[in-house]
Amino acid sequence: MSAPKPCMADLALINGKVITVDEKFSFAEAVSVKDGRIQAVGTTDEVMKLTGPETKIVDLKGMTVMPGLYDSHLHVVGTGSALQIINCRTPPMMSIEDLKNAVAEKVKEAKPGEWILGRGWDQAKLAEQRNPSRYDFDEVSPDNPVVLTRTCGHLIVANSKALEIGGVSKDTPQPLGGVIVKDENGEPTGMLEEGPAMNLVRNQIPQEGVEDYMGQIKTACEAFNAVGITSVIDAGNTSDHMVAYQRLKENGELTVRTNMMLAAIQKSEPIEDSVKRINEFPMLSGYGDELLKFQGLKILIDGGVGGRTALLREHYENDPEDYGVLTVPVENLQKLVDAGNMRGMLCGIHCAGGAAMDIVIDAFKKTNKVKPIKGRRFYLIHAYQPTEQNFKDCRDMGIMVASQPSFLYYLGDSYYGNVGPERSKWLKPHRAWLDEGIMCAAGTDSPVTPYPPFVSLWTSIARRTEINDTQMGTEQKVTRKEAIKMYTLNGAYLTFEEDIKGSIEPGKLADMIVIDRDVMTCPEDDIKDTKVLTTYLGGKVVFEA
Numbered sequence: 001m002s003a004p005k006p007c008m009a010d011l012a013l014i015n016g017k018v019i020t021v022d023e024k025f026s027f028a029e030a031v032s033v034k035d036g037r038i039q040a041v042g043t044t045d046e047v048m049k050l051t052g053p054e055t056k057i058v059d060l061k062g063m064t065v066m067p068g069l070y071d072s073h074l075h076v077v078g079t080g081s082a083l084q085i086i087n088c089r090t091p092p093m094m095s096i097e098d099l100k101n102a103v104a105e106k107v108k109e110a111k112p113g114e115w116i117l118g119r120g121w122d123q124a125k126l127a128e129q130r131n132p133s134r135y136d137f138d139e140v141s142p143d144n145p146v147v148l149t150r151t152c153g154h155l156i157v158a159n160s161k162a163l164e165i166g167g168v169s170k171d172t173p174q175p176l177g178g179v180i181v182k183d184e185n186g187e188p189t190g191m192l193e194e195g196p197a198m199n200l201v202r203n204q205i206p207q208e209g210v211e212d213y214m215g216q217i218k219t220a221c222e223a224f225n226a227v228g229i230t231s232v233i234d235a236g237n238t239s240d241h242m243v244a245y246q247r248l249k250e251n252g253e254l255t256v257r258t259n260m261m262l263a264a265i266q267k268s269e270p271i272e273d274s275v276k277r278i279n280e281f282p283m284l285s286g287y288g289d290e291l292l293k294f295q296g297l298k299i300l301i302d303g304g305v306g307g308r309t310a311l312l313r314e315h316y317e318n319d320p321e322d323y324g325v326l327t328v329p330v331e332n333l334q335k336l337v338d339a340g341n342m343r344g345m346l347c348g349i350h351c352a353g354g355a356a357m358d359i360v361i362d363a364f365k366k367t368n369k370v371k372p373i374k375g376r377r378f379y380l381i382h383a384y385q386p387t388e389q390n391f392k393d394c395r396d397m398g399i400m401v402a403s404q405p406s407f408l409y410y411l412g413d414s415y416y417g418n419v420g421p422e423r424s425k426w427l428k429p430h431r432a433w434l435d436e437g438i439m440c441a442a443g444t445d446s447p448v449t450p451y452p453p454f455v456s457l458w459t460s461i462a463r464r465t466e467i468n469d470t471q472m473g474t475e476q477k478v479t480r481k482e483a484i485k486m487y488t489l490n491g492a493y494l495t496f497e498e499d500i501k502g503s504i505e506p507g508k509l510a511d512m513i514v515i516d517r518d519v520m521t522c523p524e525d526d527i528k529d530t531k532v533l534t535t536y537l538g539g540k541v542v543f544e545a
């Protein structure tokens with residue numbers, strides 16, 4: 001028995017088409033893996049020379065391989081929990097009647113008083129074409145509190161039991177930064193907008209703990225691997241989420257490389273508490289390893305265009321009073337950004353509407369004077385409506401963007417109504433971001449929109465909506481190559497990992513997926529239906545169809 005040659009590959013994928021996403025965006029036929037990293041990329045003959053009796057050789061028979069996909073902004077615990085609660089999306093829910101029936105089903109299995117939760121409804125897609133109200137669910141759930149979160153995450157509907165437990169009545173004053181929607185008689189309709197209002201009820205839901213989070217993260221990881229996701233930025237974690245991650249990692253159950261972000265504001269706490277948390281937080285940006293890392297601080301200052309809560313520069317269609325919602329006062333935002341910056345955390349800030357973007361960039365400018373941020377990869381999350389000035393400021397300070405093409409597909413129909421046809425063309429202008437030389441990475445913000453990445457990737461190329469097939473600004477389409485880069489290398493760039501992932505090149509982590517079609521040459525609309533056959537994380541199979 002002789003020891004295997006040290007250069008012998010552990011794994012070789014041969015006779016395929018490898019989309020390498022290297023500098024030249026070149027294609028290869030085969031790839032080999034050694035010790036979890038890409039060993040060689042080339043022709044089948046070249047790669048076969050590196051194989052031996054110990055090598056697992058996979059004949060791809062012409063199948064396509066590409067780097068594992070990177071979702072640069074989503075919520076892992078939220079996604080895992082969404083997979084465990086009522087799926088209120090359309091489809092499967094076609095009407096409020098369907099939602100009612102789903103709630104009734106859950107109530108049958110629930111213990112007395114147990115909370116019935118769901119997520120994903122969008123009134124624009126429901127047959128009744130209206131928001132659900134408390135009364136819709138009272139009939140099927142008089143004793144169990146019900147809370148269903150809208151697809152955007154910025155609105156909930158609660159039934160009467162839930163409102164009662166949350167102490168929300170006719171007499172409840174409007175909380176700062178949120179809205180209790182009331183009818184003409186002043187009675188709450190059950191709709192609560194934004195954190196400060198939603199939390200009146202949500203804070204009454206029994207607390208989840210580390211064990212629950214572990215289950216949710218695991219559920220999400222399995223789901224992600226099955227659609228080709230090998231890396232994510234998880235935006236808005238608490239310390240308990242981070243402990244759950246570490247335990248899963250210890251157990252060998254973390255199968256998605258995760259960059260965690262600390263949630264700056266947790267619950268309806270005073271600003272001093274948030275700043276204190278940042279000042280005392282024991283991790284700085286970059287701490288961790290290739291599997292689990294701390295990226296920085298996540299702050300959120302407005303909502304979304306679909307729920308008319310994104311803070312716009314010009315008012316929403318058909319309502320001259322409505323500019324959206326600013327959820328954090330400007331001076332508090334500055335305190336958070338400064339605290340993160342001084343502590344050594346990069347900041348990623350949710351700013352959907354143009355006015356919110358202006359506010360965030362302004363906060364970056366101010367903090368930049370205290371301690372420079374260039375080269376530290378601060379970034380904007382969503383960033384729908386950039387101006388020429390925004391582009392310039394982003395270039396000057398090295399600010400990047402995490403955008404979600406999937407929003408245009410799943411939520412675009414509501415955008416079209418809320419901001420009209422002209423402004424719709426310039427929502428999430430990916431072409432412009434890239435042409436302006438600003439790093440832009442893609443994702444889904446799951447569970448805000450579904451996590452399967454090829455729909456989102458395709459949307460950045462096609463820019464069409466799900467229901468009405470409306471074009472959302474054809475000038476802003478990107479090419480297939482750019483769309484793939486936004487979902488791989490650009491994501492890696494956001495987390496300072498472009499040297500270890502995002503492309504299939506020697507020395508990089510062997511995170512790869514085998515897919516059922518050639519996304520470079522198939523008919524454009526087929527890209528969104530791409531299925532993943534195998535997902536490798538560090539050369540190990542984490543999913544197989």
Ligand SMILES: [Zn+2]
Nearest residue numbers: 073074235445
């Ligand atoms: Zn988000």
